Amino acid sequence: MKKLFTPGPLTTSAETKQVMLEDYGSRDAYFINLIAEVRSELLKIAELEKEKYSVVLMQGAGTFGLESLVSSVFDKDDYLLILINGAYGRRFQRMAEIHGVKHLVCEFPENEEITAEKIAHLMYQHSFTHCTIVHCETTTGIINDIESVGELCEQEDIFFLVDAMSSFGAVPINFNECAISALVSSSNKCIEGVPGFSFTIISNVLLQYAKGKSKTLSLDLYDQWKGLEKDGQFRFTPPVHAIVAFRKALELLKNEGGIKARSKRYQQNNQILIDGMSKLGFELYLNPEYQGYIISSFVYPNQFWFDFKVFYNKLNERGFVIYPGKLSDADCFRIGNIGQIFPEDVKALLAAIETVTNEMKEF
Amino acid sequence: MKKLFTPGPLTTSAETKQVMLEDYGSRDAYFINLIAEVRSELLKIAELEKEKYSVVLMQGAGTFGLESLVSSVFDKDDYLLILINGAYGRRFQRMAEIHGVKHLVCEFPENEEITAEKIAHLMYQHSFTHCTIVHCETTTGIINDIESVGELCEQEDIFFLVDAMSSFGAVPINFNECAISALVSSSNKCIEGVPGFSFTIISNVLLQYAKGKSKTLSLDLYDQWKGLEKDGQFRFTPPVHAIVAFRKALELLKNEGGIKARSKRYQQNNQILIDGMSKLGFELYLNPEYQGYIISSFVYPNQFWFDFKVFYNKLNERGFVIYPGKLSDADCFRIGNIGQIFPEDVKALLAAIETVTNEMKEF
Numbered sequence: 001m002k003k004l005f006t007p008g009p010l011t012t013s014a015e016t017k018q019v020m021l022e023d024y025g026s027r028d029a030y031f032i033n034l035i036a037e038v039r040s041e042l043l044k045i046a047e048l049e050k051e052k053y054s055v056v057l058m059q060g061a062g063t064f065g066l067e068s069l070v071s072s073v074f075d076k077d078d079y080l081l082i083l084i085n086g087a088y089g090r091r092f093q094r095m096a097e098i099h100g101v102k103h104l105v106c107e108f109p110e111n112e113e114i115t116a117e118k119i120a121h122l123m124y125q126h127s128f129t130h131c132t133i134v135h136c137e138t139t140t141g142i143i144n145d146i147e148s149v150g151e152l153c154e155q156e157d158i159f160f161l162v163d164a165m166s167s168f169g170a171v172p173i174n175f176n177e178c179a180i181s182a183l184v185s186s187s188n189k190c191i192e193g194v195p196g197f198s199f200t201i202i203s204n205v206l207l208q209y210a211k212g213k214s215k216t217l218s219l220d221l222y223d224q225w226k227g228l229e230k231d232g233q234f235r236f237t238p239p240v241h242a243i244v245a246f247r248k249a250l251e252l253l254k255n256e257g258g259i260k261a262r263s264k265r266y267q268q269n270n271q272i273l274i275d276g277m278s279k280l281g282f283e284l285y286l287n288p289e290y291q292g293y294i295i296s297s298f299v300y301p302n303q304f305w306f307d308f309k310v311f312y313n314k315l316n317e318r319g320f321v322i323y324p325g326k327l328s329d330a331d332c333f334r335i336g337n338i339g340q341i342f343p344e345d346v347k348a349l350l351a352a353i354e355t356v357t358n359e360m361k362e363f
Numbered sequence: 364m365k366k367l368f369t370p371g372p373l374t375t376s377a378e379t380k381q382v383m384l385e386d387y388g389s390r391d392a393y394f395i396n397l398i399a400e401v402r403s404e405l406l407k408i409a410e411l412e413k414e415k416y417s418v419v420l421m422q423g424a425g426t427f428g429l430e431s432l433v434s435s436v437f438d439k440d441d442y443l444l445i446l447i448n449g450a451y452g453r454r455f456q457r458m459a460e461i462h463g464v465k466h467l468v469c470e471f472p473e474n475e476e477i478t479a480e481k482i483a484h485l486m487y488q489h490s491f492t493h494c495t496i497v498h499c500e501t502t503t504g505i506i507n508d509i510e511s512v513g514e515l516c517e518q519e520d521i522f523f524l525v526d527a528m529s530s531f532g533a534v535p536i537n538f539n540e541c542a543i544s545a546l547v548s549s550s551n552k553c554i555e556g557v558p559g560f561s562f563t564i565i566s567n568v569l570l571q572y573a574k575g576k577s578k579t580l581s582l583d584l585y586d587q588w589k590g591l592e593k594d595g596q597f598r599f600t601p602p603v604h605a606i607v608a609f610r611k612a613l614e615l616l617k618n619e620g621g622i623k624a625r626s627k628r629y630q631q632n633n634q635i636l637i638d639g640m641s642k643l644g645f646e647l648y649l650n651p652e653y654q655g656y657i658i659s660s661f662v663y664p665n666q667f668w669f670d671f672k673v674f675y676n677k678l679n680e681r682g683f684v685i686y687p688g689k690l691s692d693a694d695c696f697r698i699g700n701i702g703q704i705f706p707e708d709v710k711a712l713l714a715a716i717e718t719v720t721n722e723m724k725e726f
Contacts, residue, residue: 004388009603011386020383020604023374025367025684026558060423061599064581071579095580188600195389196559196602216434216579217458218427236424237551239559239602240372241383321388 002316003345006323007138007166007295008188009195010339016193016249020241031240032232034247039228041250045259046168046183046201048175054207056200056225059218059239062165062186063091065198068219069161069182070095070132072210078129081106081122081158083114083149086139087326088163092132099215104128110140110327113290116148123156130159130181136167136294139326140285141334143171143292150178159206165189166294170266170338172259181206187242190262190294190338193249196242267293269337269346276350277335280357285332294338295323300331305360308333314356320349365679366708369686370501370529370658371551372558373702379556379612383604394603395595397610402591404613408622409531409546409564411538417570419563419588422581422602425528425549426454428561431582432524432545433458433495435573441492444469444485444521446477446512449502450689451526455495462578467491473503473690476653479511486519493522493544499530499657502689503648504697506534506655513541522569528552529657533629533701535622544569550605553625553657553701556612559605630656632700632709639713640698643720648695657701658686663694668723671696677719683712 004011024031039055046053058065070092074080080103082092089107096103106122108114114133131153136143146162153160159181164173168183169190175183182202188195200221202210207225214220218236227235256262270293274284277298285297300306308324311333315322325332337346367374387394402418409416421428433455437443443466445455452470459466469485471477477496494516499506509525516523522544527536531546532553538546545565551558563584565573570588577583581599590598619625633656637647640661648660663669671687674696678685688695700709 001385002388002391004386006388006390009386009389009600014384017384017386017604020557021377021380022364023367023372023380023557025365025369025686026372027369027687028365028679028684059427060581061597061601063599064422064427067579067581091580098578098580186600194383194386194602194604195600196605215461216430216582217454217461218423218430218582219579234424236426237372237549237558238424239557239605241380241557241604242559242602316391321391323388324390 002319002321003341003349004321004339005335005337005341005349006321007334007336008338010188010192011341012192012194012249013252013340015252016245019244019248024240024244026238026240027233034244035228036232038243038247038250042199042201045253046173046175048201053175053201053203054225056202056221056228058198058200058224059234059236060197061195062184062198064219065184065186065200066091066163067095068221068224069184069200070101071099071215071219072213072221073159073182073206074099074101074130075213078102079127081126081128081131083119083131083133084108085112085114085142085144086110086134086137088134088137088139088165092163110329111142111286111290113142114144114149116145116152119149120152123152128156128158130161132161132163135162135164136171136292138166138295140297141292141295142286142290143167146178150180154179169253169259170262170294172263187246191246191249191253192339193246194242196239265342266338268343269341270296272343272346273335273337273350276346280350280354285327285330295334295336297325297327297332297334300333305363310360311356314359315352318352320352365682365684366704366712367684367702368698368700368704368712369684370697370699371701373551373555374704375555375557375612376615376703378615379608382607382611387603387607389601389603390596397607398591399595401606401610401613405562405564408616409536409538411564416538416564416566417588419565419584419591421561421563421587422597422599423560424558425547425561427582428547428549428563429454429526430458431584431587432547432563433464434462434578434582435576435584436522436545436569437462437464437493438576441465442490444489444491444494446482446494446496447471448475448477448505448507449473449497449500451497451500451502451528455526473692474505474649474653476505477507477512479508479515482512483515486515491519491521493524495524495526498525498527499534499655501529501658503660504655504658505649505653506530509541513543517542532616532622533625533657535626550609554609554612554616555702556609557605559602628705629701631706632704633659635706635709636698636700636713639709643713643717648690648693658697658699660688660690660695660697663696668726673723674719677722678715681715683715
C-alpha cells in the first residue's frame with residue numbers, strides 16, 4: 001500500500017477503514033447515536049462546552065463546509081475582513097464575491113506570517129463585523145498567528161472565522177484565547193478519517209445569528225444544525241461509511257494520547273523530513289521560523305537534472321505519493337507528514353528521494 | 364449484518380465495500396483514471412455518447428447534486444415549471460425559491476401519476492424554458508411518466524430536468540425518447556454504491572448554457588465539469604473511498620447483466636413483497652397501476668395493536684431495517700427492495716413481519 005505524503009486524503013489506519021465494511025441505515029438508532037458521539041467528541045477534543053459551542057457536520061469536501069459558513073453567517077450590512085497569504089485565503093475571497101458579502105481583502109506575500117500587529121490599523125479604520133483567516137495555509141505550510149488576530153477581533157467585537165482544515169487535531173487550538181467564533185475542518189485531515197464531510201465548530205452566538213441567512217438549501221449551516229438537534233439525523237443523506245470511519249479515527253486519536261501526542265508525532269516527522277531534505281540539498285520555501293509541521297514546500301532545485309514529473313513518478317513507483325506545489329510566485333513541490341505516517345516512513349521516503357535523485361542525476 | 368429495506372443508503376455487496384480498505388491520493392494517476400472510468404461507464408449504461416452528453420460527479424448527497432443543477436442552469440429571465448406529487452418535487456420548489464428562479468408550481472395528489480396530458484394546457488399557456496420532475500417519487504414509490512412529459516418538453520423546446528435519484532440503474536430510461544436535458548442520481552441508490560456523491564448526466568447544450576451561471580462555488584456544475592475535463596480531478600477533495608466503491612459497484616452491475624437484469628431482480632423482490640404483505644393484511648397506499656418497484660408505501664393498519672415504533676424496533680432487532688413514511692396526508696411506512704436484496708431476503712422479511720405482527724396482536 002502506498003504511503004500518502006499529502007495534505008489529505010491521507011493514509012489512514014486499517015482499523016479506521018475496516019469499520020466501513022458494514023452498511024447502516026441512515027435513520028437507524030445505531031447510526032443516529034454514532035453521529036451524536038462524533039459531535040460530542042469533537043467538542044471534547046476542542047475543550048469546549050455545549051453551552052457555548054456547537055458542532056455541525058456537513059456533507060462534501062472541506063470547501064463545502066467553508067462555503068456553508070460564508071453563505072450562512074452574513075447579513076447584507078455586514079463587513080468582512082479577509083486575511084490572505086495563500087490559495088485558501090483567496091478561496092474565502094471568491095466565496096465572499098459569489099455570495100455578495102461586502103468585504104475588504106488584505107493580502108500578504110505567501111511566505112509572510114499574518115499577525116495582529118500587521119492588521120491592527122485596518123481594524124481601527126474600518127467597522128468590520130467578521131474576519132476570516134486560514135490557520136495553516138496548505139499552499140505553503142505556514143502557520144498564521146490566530147492567537148493575536150483573534151484577540152484583536154475580540155477587542156473589536158468581530159466574529160472570527162478560522163479555516164483550520166489542515167491544523168485541527170494536530171495543532172493545539174485554544175478557542176477561548178483565540179476568541180474563535182467558528183472553525184472549519186474536514187474528516188480527512190488531522191483526525192485521520194476518510195474524506196466525505198466537513199465539520200464546523202461554531203459559537204452558539206454566531207449559530208443563532210445564522211438563522212434564516214443561508215443562501216442555499218444544502219449548505220444551510222443553521223438548518224443543518226437544527227436537523228441534527230431535532231432528531232439526530234442529517235437533513236439529506238449522510239456519507240454513512242465516512243462518518244463511521246471518523247468515529248473510529250477519533251477513538252484512535254484518543255488512544256494515541258490526543259492532540260498533544262499527535263502534534264508531537266507530526267513534529268517529529270517534520271523535523272526528520274526537513275533535516276533529511278536539507279542534507280539531500282533541497283531548500284525549504286519558507287523561512288524556518290514560519291514553517292508549520294503539517295506540510296512543507298520545497299523549492300525546485302535549479303539544476304539540469306530536476307524534472308518534477310519524473311521525480312514524482314519515480315517516487316510513486318516506489319510507493320511514496322508526494323504533492324505538487326500551489327504557489328503563485330515560486331516553483332515548489334510539497335511533502336505532507338500527517339496521517340498514519342511515522343518517523344520510519346519519513347526515513348524510508350528520504351531514502352527513496354536519495355535513490356531517485358541519484359538516478360535522475362546519472363541519467 | 365442487518366438488511367436495509369430502505370431507499371438508500373442500501374445494503375451493498377461485500378466486494379463494493381472491500382475496495383474501501385485502501386487509501387489513494389486524490390491527485391494520483393490511478394485515482395484520476397478511476398474517475399474517468401466511472402464517468403464513461405455511467406454514460407455507457409445510459410446508452411449515451413460523449414458528443415451529446417457529459418457526466419459530472421458532485422460531492423455530497425443527492426440533494427447537493429440537484430441543487431448544483433438548480434443553482435447552475437438558470438438565467439434571470441428563465442421560467443421553470445415544477446411538477447410535484449411528493450416531497451422530492453417540493454424540494455425542487457424550495458431550491459427554486461432560494462435561488463430566485465422564476466417558477467410555476469403544478470402540484471398533484473401524492474397518489475396520482477404525472478403525465479403529459481395533465482400538464483399540456485399549462486405548457487401551451489406559459490413560456491417555460493425549463494421543467495422539473497421526479498421520476499420515482501420516493502415519498503410513495505410512484506413512477507411518473509417521464510416519456511410523455513419529456514416528449515411535450517421537446518415539442519415546446521424546454522430543458523427537461525429529471526430527478527432520477529431512486530430509479531437510475533434500475534428502471535430503464537431512454538434519454539432520447541424522454542428528451543432529457545439533465546438527470547441527477549446518487550452513488551447510494553440503484554447502482555448500489557455507498558453514499559458520498561451524486562452524479563448528473565447532462566446534455567452538452569445545457570452544460571454550455573450553465574457556464575458562468577452558478578450561484579455558488581462548491582456546487583458550480585459547469586466549473587466542476589470543466590475541472591474534471593481539464594486534469595481529470597475534482598476541484599475540491601473528492602470522497603475517494605466512495606468513488607472507488609462506486610467503480611466496483613458499476614462492475615457488479617455489469618456482471619449482473621446491466622440495468623435490465625437488475626430491474627428484473629427488483630421487480631421480483633417487489634412482487635414477492637407486495638403479494639406477501641397483502642396476505643398479511645397490509646394495504647398498499649398507491650393504486651397498484653402506479654406502484655413502482657423501487658419502494659412501496661403501506662398504510663398503517665387501523666387496528667388497536669399496531670404501533671409503528673414497536674413494529675420498526677421489533678423488525679430491527681431481527682435484522683431488518685424498514686423506513687418510516689413521508690406522506691403529508693396518510694400514515695404510512697415504506698419498504699424498499701433495492702440494493703443487495705434478493706427474493707430470499709424479502710421472504711425472510713415477510714416471515715419476520717408475520718412473527719412480529721402476531722407478537723404485537725398477542726401483547
